[in-house]
Amino acid sequence: MKTDQTSDNIMLAMDTSTADLTVAVLQNDQCLKEIRVKAERSHSTQLIPCIQKLLSDVDLKMKDLDCIAAGHGPGSYTGVRIAVTVAKTLAWALDIPLFGVSSLEGLSYGLYRDMKQSEMGENEAFPWIIPILNARRGQVYTGVYEFKEHGRSNRLPDGIRLMEKWIEQIHDQLQSQSSSKQITFVGDVDDFKSEISTLEEISGQKVNCFEKHMNAYDIGLLALSQWDQSKINEPHHFIPNYTQLTEAERNL
Structure with missing residues (x-):
């Protein structure tokens, strides 16, 4: 896994903790492009297509990514889970650093x-x-x-x-x-x-x-400081921060 920060890093950042779905591509601390859509309860069906469109718009492919950043909550249980799952899957598959940021x-x-x-x-x-x-x-x-x-x-x-x-x-x-x-x-x-x-x-x-929308660009900027401090998450141990038990866990 690449763990050093070079002068030309490409980061994919995302957050789905609210009704807004937001994804961004950063080159170092500059935002190349950001997409935000009103997802409501459709994060699971919209996140991957949004990522694909985002990368296509800036003429990049998945293999060009150097790291992943995701808002890990707290927020909507289902929403938070979507970004965390996609982020850890991509980081593991591409063997690149993963950073979790408080939404x-x-x-x-x-x-x-x-x-x-x-x-x-x-x-x-x-x-x-x-x-x-x-x-x-x-x-x-x-x-x-x-x-x-x-x-x-x-x-x-x-x-x-x-x-x-x-x-x-x-x-x-x-x-x-x-x-x-x-x-x-x-x-x-x-x-x-x-x-x-x-x-x-x-x-x-x-x-x-x-009143303000969530921006994946801000998730990415906060993640950059974690890279400087070598706070890289292990994909298999990266979990949402719900700050409380889910309803299913409480019932159990």
Whole structure:
């Protein structure tokens, strides 16, 4: 297996943790092309055709790939499983490195890049970016991320949380900080307007909200840093991060 990073690596990145299916081809840190489609419940039938079209559009073949990156969740059980299965199968068949990235971190990092490239972040300290994906029954897949020029940190780990209680936990974290932190939610924010308004009320500060799609390009960029740190996954041991038992496991 190729484990060294050369100056001309071709990476295939993918994520199917949400209703969007997204795939991208990167050459080093540049996106050659990205495809995103509204897959809903058809990830399993659309992912391979999307990958084939993507590679064809940039005049590449599977054998040209140097590594694979996949968002491993959390998110939709079925969706997450599709990307993980395809990624590990391709990595094993092609004998190339495989990298797993938190889908929530990918969503957060995409917003951070947008903020850097626009006026949104010019006058702000580094914000706490809180990704939220609707997990139904008042729950969200979420975490807290803080990105800086030369690094990033997962302030609170990925997990599935009751949004009402999550708001209280975020408020407690704000109270424990020695300096103020700008809170920015990203993802399925329209589904939780009431709870987010509650955080504004109890914290006394404005909370930013952005609806944003998942981008495989951001998954790929995060995977590049793992390559630098030699965090290569063994395909047979690469599994989804559901952050909780599946319904079948709970019933068992």
